[in-house]
Amino acid sequence: MATSLFLSRHRSVRASGVFERIATPAAGGALHAELARALLRARDAGIADPIVIGAIPFDTTQPSELLVPERSEIFDRDTLPQLAVLPLAPVVASTSIPGEERFKQGVRQAVANFTHSEIRKAVLSRVLEVELAGRADPAAIFASLAAQNPTGFQFRIPLASGAELVGVSPELLLRKEGAQIVSNPLAGSARRQPDADSDAAAGGALLQSPKDLREHRYVTDDIRRLLAPLCASLDVPEQPSLLSTNAMWHLSTRIEGTLRDPAQTSLQLACHLHPTPAVCGYPTDLARKLIDLVEPFDRGLFAGVVGWCDAHGNGEWAVTIRCGTVQGNTIRLFAGAGIVADSCPEAEWAETQGKLGTMLRALGAARPAVSANVETAAEAA
Numbered sequence: 484m485a486t487s488l489f490l491s492r493h494r495s496v497r498a499s500g501v502f503e504r505i506a507t508p509a510a511g512g513a514l515h516a517e518l519a520r521a522l523l524r525a526r527d528a529g530i531a532d533p534i535v536i537g538a539i540p541f542d543t544t545q546p547s548e549l550l551v552p553e554r555s556e557i558f559d560r561d562t563l564p565q566l567a568v569l570p571l572a573p574v575v576a577s578t579s580i581p582g583e584e585r586f587k588q589g590v591r592q593a594v595a596n597f598t599h600s601e602i603r604k605a606v607l608s609r610v611l612e613v614e615l616a617g618r619a620d621p622a623a624i625f626a627s628l629a630a631q632n633p634t635g636f637q638f639r640i641p642l643a644s645g646a647e648l649v650g651v652s653p654e655l656l657l658r659k660e661g662a663q664i665v666s667n668p669l670a671g672s673a674r675r676q677p678d679a680d681s682d683a684a685a686g687g688a689l690l691q692s693p694k695d696l697r698e699h700r701y702v703t704d705d706i707r708r709l710l711a712p713l714c715a716s717l718d719v720p721e722q723p724s725l726l727s728t729n730a731m732w733h734l735s736t737r738i739e740g741t742l743r744d745p746a747q748t749s750l751q752l753a754c755h756l757h758p759t760p761a762v763c764g765y766p767t768d769l770a771r772k773l774i775d776l777v778e779p780f781d782r783g784l785f786a787g788v789v790g791w792c793d794a795h796g797n798g799e800w801a802v803t804i805r806c807g808t809v810q811g812n813t814i815r816l817f818a819g820a821g822i823v824a825d826s827c828p829e830a831e832w833a834e835t836q837g838k839l840g841t842m843l844r845a846l847g848a849a850r851p852a853v854s855a856n857v858e859t860a861a862e863a864a
Contacts, residue, residue, distance in 0.1 A: 485641035486622075487536045487552060489791050490629065491799055493658060495560040496791045498536050500553030502528065504643055505535070509543040509754045518549070518750065522794045525551045535750070536791040537640055538648055538803055541758060541782040548642050548784060566626035571847055572617030572812070580610040581779050586835070587828035589777040590820075596773055597824045604701050605764035605773045608819030609835055610780050613846065614812060621647040621809045628845040632729055636801035638789050642808070648784055650806025651841065653728050656756060656788050658799040659749035662742045666710070669726060669802075670702040670761040670821055671695030671734035674837035686725050686732045698821045699723050699734040701765040706738060709756055713747070714740035728805075730840045748796035753788050762786035762802060762819065784808065785817035805841045816842045 487498040503521050507514045518535055525533035530553065537549035581589065586609055593605045625639045632651040640648040655667040673689040676682040689695055707719045717740040726735035763786070764770025784803055792798035807816040818838035820831040 485550075485552075486639065487550070487641060488625070488637065488639040489536060489789070489799070490560045490563070490637040491801075492560060492634070493799060494557050495563070496534065496536060496555060496557055498534070498552035498555035501550050501641075502530060502533070502553045503551045505537075505549040505551070506546040506643065508545060509539045509547055509757075511544075514547060514754070515748065515751050518748075518792075521551050526794070530554075532793065534791050534793045534798075538784045538789040539750075539754065539757065539787045540784050541762070541786040543754065543757065545783075548640065548648070550641075566629055568626045568630050569620070569623040571620065571623055571627070572615040574613055574846060575616050576614040578612045580612065583832055585779070586832055590822055590826055590828040590831050592777055593773060593822045594824060594826055600769060601766060602769045602773055603765050604698055604760055604821055604823050605770045605777075606760075606762050606786070606819045606821050607774065607777060607831070608782065608786065608817060611816040611818070611839055613807075613814045613816060613843075615814070615846075616812070618812055619809045619814050621649050624807075624809060624814070624845055625649050627847070628842070631844055632805075632841060635728065635805075636790075636799075638801070638806075640789060644810070646808045646810035648789065648803070648806060648808055650789075650803065652789070652801040652804050652806065653726060653731075653733060654761065654802040654804060656759070656790075656800045656802050657749055657753040659742075659747075659752060660797050662745040664710070664714070664740045664742060664752060666706055666738045666756065667735060668699075668702045668706055668738070668759055668761050669733040669735050670699040671723070672820075672834055672838070673732040674833065675727065675730055675732060686727070689732050689734060690723075690725055694823055694825050695734055696723070698823050699736070701760040703736050703738070705760050705765065705767070706756060710738070710740055713742060713744070713752070713755075715743050716741045728841065729844075730837050746796065748792055749790075749798035749800060750792045751796075753790070753800035757788050758786060759802075761821070762804070764821070782817070786819060805838065807842050814842075814846065
């Protein structure tokens with residue numbers, strides 16, 4: 484039976500079974516009416532408080548991965564029993580797409596493009612395909628991930644293909660409760676350091692970095708532009724603060740507002756914001772064209788949104804980062820870095836390595852075995 488989980492310090496959701504799947508793309512506006520009808524059908528079928536849970540791809544013209552579960556409950560994450568962390572099959576190989584040199588060339592290509600266009604930021608990403616010696620168990624990966632990363636938004640979503648999306652995102656795209664909304668974008672990152680003094684210095688340097696502050700400002704300005712017309716009041720702090728995960732420091736801004744029309748659902752609002760410059764670039768449409776030109780793969784659900792929404796429109800949606808899709812003995816991991824005019828290819832590669840570390844540690848892959856002609860992920864852990 485399909486199990487869905489979305490854990491948050493605000494409200495967490497556990498769901499099982501599939502009453503109905505919804506694949507309607509988010510682009511074009513038809514999705515939200517279809518979801519409303521699906522929730523009505525679920526209620527007519529005897530599901531007392533139906534919800535929708537799942538993910539929207541980076542490219543909103545692609546099919547959505549949403550489902551109305553047969554059973555669901557909302558609970559406090561602190562009441563969840565500790566999940567048993569079971570040993571995973573060892574990693575036998577990993578392949579980066581693109582490889583290191585091609586990724587760095589993509590960074591140089593993006594920077595060169597900035598001088599000939601209106602693009603000011605583009606987020607470039609990479610896939611790390613990890614092969615295990617045996618079947619990859621999504622439940623075991625999720626338990627390991629949650630144990631090592633107790634904060635943030637942990638998620639496990641069964642997909643229509645039979646694969647599962649598993650991850651722990653630090654970034655809240657949109658939470659709605661009644662008329663109140665919160666968005667907490669992250670942009671600008673630095674890798675955590677092993678000793679306290681160096682780690683504090685890395686965080687302090689990030690908070691003063693003109694490059695990262697500029698990158699962050701693109702995101703907060705764009706979210707302000709999109710939310711202000713929808714809100715009776717909107718508070719956007721002028722300066723970011725620091726947010727830390729086990730692997731990274733991030734520049735963070737908590738944005739709060741009161742909607743003019745509380746009938747708008749959390750998913751409608753999340754789709755209105757998606758994709759933000761934090762995962763795409765600025766301006767969005769031009770940055771997306773550059774991404775399509777440079778990235779040699781389809782992002783799929785990576786850099787999309789993941790979460791849930793109830794029949795009243797309340798819910799919570801995180802940005803789908805620090806994640807992987809699990810199927811058979813293969814896990815596809817994803818990481819990206821925001822590129823601006825003064826980006827350094829070596830530093831951007833190192834940033835993706837650091838971000839991949841979250842999932843790799845959950846796999847126990849500090850030093851994965853590597854087959855011939857593929858790139859090691861060892862540095863990322």
